[in-house]
Amino acid sequence: MATIEQSSLSAKALARLRDLRYVGEFTDEQAKLRGLTLIDTTHGAEHATDHIRLMLLVDAGGVVRDVRYRTLAVGAQLAAYDQMAELCLGRALDDAATISPAQVDVALRDDPTTPALALGEDRDRPYYVLVKADERLHGTTAAPAPAPTPGTAQALPWIDIGLFEKVRRIEAVLEQHVRPALASDGGGIDLVDLKADELYVQYHGACGSCSSSIGGTLQFIQDSLNNNLATTLTVKVTGIDEETPFTV
Numbered sequence: 001m002a003t004i005e006q007s008s009l010s011a012k013a014l015a016r017l018r019d020l021r022y023v024g025e026f027t028d029e030q031a032k033l034r035g036l037t038l039i040d041t042t043h044g045a046e047h048a049t050d051h052i053r054l055m056l057l058v059d060a061g062g063v064v065r066d067v068r069y070r071t072l073a074v075g076a077q078l079a080a081y082d083q084m085a086e087l088c089l090g091r092a093l094d095d096a097a098t099i100s101p102a103q104v105d106v107a108l109r110d111d112p113t114t115p116a117l118a119l120g121e122d123r124d125r126p127y128y129v130l131v132k133a134d135e136r137l138h139g140t141t142a143a144p145a146p147a148p149t150p151g152t153a154q155a156l157p158w159i160d161i162g163l164f165e166k167v168r169r170i171e172a173v174l175e176q177h178v179r180p181a182l183a184s185d186g187g188g189i190d191l192v193d194l195k196a197d198e199l200y201v202q203y204h205g206a207c208g209s210c211s212s213s214i215g216g217t218l219q220f221i222q223d224s225l226n227n228n229l230a231t232t233l234t235v236k237v238t239g240i241d242e243e244t245p246f247t248v
Contacts, residue, residue, distance in 0.1 A: 013079040022085035024068040026055045043129035064088045097134035177224045
């Protein structure tokens with residue numbers, strides 16, 4: 001997800017901040033009463049300002065009929081999340097999963113030629129929280145990342161790459177080696193945060209709230225990452241009813 005820096009906001013963005021339309025939550029019961037499916041996913045470190053929990057109500061045809069979110073974001077980031085939520089409405093989730101910060105920026109502009117937000121280098125990449133929601137709807141994960149190409153960041157050693165490339169490599173290993181194994185037992189895993197050599201993940205599905213399942217899989221996850229990436233990552237699990245993250 002692109003980082004949207006605080007800046008001089010457009011009038012439309014300021015107006016949206018004064019009248020946020022989609023902050024809130026849905027429950028499974030509310031979804032069932034409306035004959036819809038609740039897709040509940042998160043992205044970003046739990047206490048970071050760009051963290052978002054996104055809740056989509058989707059009909060049998062995969063169309064987003066309602067949306068709510070919770071976030072600690074403020075300013076430009078908050079306005080962008082609220083606009084992103086609105087852009088999802090009435091669209092098939094497959095299509096909504098292509099929404100990018102650049103599209104949100106266009107929707108918030110006062111003038112078609114004047115950007116409304118200061119966008120990072122990932123402006124054209126879809127919001128990852130929407131990609132994850134679409135994957136969860138279909139019970140699938142994205143295709144593995146392509147093989148490294150000489151002369152790009154993909155060919156550089158771990159120590160010489162930035163956070164985005166590190167996350168990309170971690171996600172590629174999770175997609176290819178970890179998620180298929182967890183999916184066979186009805187579970188899944190999301191990347192939450194990376195701080196130096198500490199990787200925070202969260203389980204969902206069958207193992208999402210079962211602390212007894214962690215010890216049997218966490219070492220496998222850590223070994224898979226370190227063996228494939230030539231790293232010394234320590235994997236910690238958040239979202240379990242324990243005082244501190246579970247670690248191996």
